[in-house]
Amino acid sequence: MSAHIVLTRIDNRLVHGQVGVTWTRAVGANLIVVANDQAAADPLQQKLMATTADSTGVGIRFFSLQKTIDIIHKAADRQKIFIVVKTPADAVKLVEGGVPITKINVGNMHYGKGKKEITKKVYVDEQDQKDLLQLASHEDIRVFIEDYPGEKKFTVDESLFK
Template sequence: MAITAVRIDGRLIHGQVANLWSTKLGITRIMVIDDKVAASDIEKSGLKLARPTGVDLSVLPEKTAAEHIKRGGYDSQKVFIVVRRPEILVDLVNDGVELDTINVGNMSQNEQTTQLTNSINVVQEDVDAFNALHDKGIKITAQMVPGDDAKDFMDILKKFRVKN
């Protein structure tokens, strides 16, 4: 499969992903990987409505996504993988999926998170996952929209301390 891009975005498919990123990347399929969303007909229906016209959509649990990717199920397509949390990507890599670069977009704030940027909020599990991905040689950037400069996410992460 031609994995064109990988993005962490808590909103999954929304205006930036559906319009800006999909157009910029010239993708043919968005692959949302999330066990909970894949099990929810309501959430899947919402994602189907949000996907851009002419772009296919797969909403898959983690293990199924890893199997499809490794067997080459979408080799002829340009696939944009979108997940909510970095832990999902650690699991994919541990299951044998090769990733080169991950873009961190939006990770929403809640009472347990520490704010890293205006749009990226993390808990310790996220920090551990980002460190694990980085240790595997995967480049991690922070970039909200294609017109923004991509920043080295690990430099951003080093400047902040996560709440205990």
């Protein structure tokens, strides 16, 4: 039996109100897993994110990418897991590590030098684009941009980057 992952979201802010409350409720998650090496080692960042999770009554765990890969298969059936990563590269590492991800929501990827606008909230550089297309190339993984539950979805494929 594989872990019950309801959604994986790429958001460079990790867990904040929109993720911790709106998305968690929309997907019916009861556990948020923040898979991020820096957050896993930063108690202050964890405390801030845990406050958001506590407000919705869901559990939250902070694991490095490797620890997520190592333990995700031990998750209980009753856990409806919402994984949050910071970058497309993090999602690629989880998928390559065997984490059974089927849906990836690209949420927030801030503007930075060398990044181009895909939507109002998603900016990518060449590596991000390559990673997103690699994820989308898996026939069992649906990758889409959706800022807020119920808003217009953009499927991630080659045409998105033209």
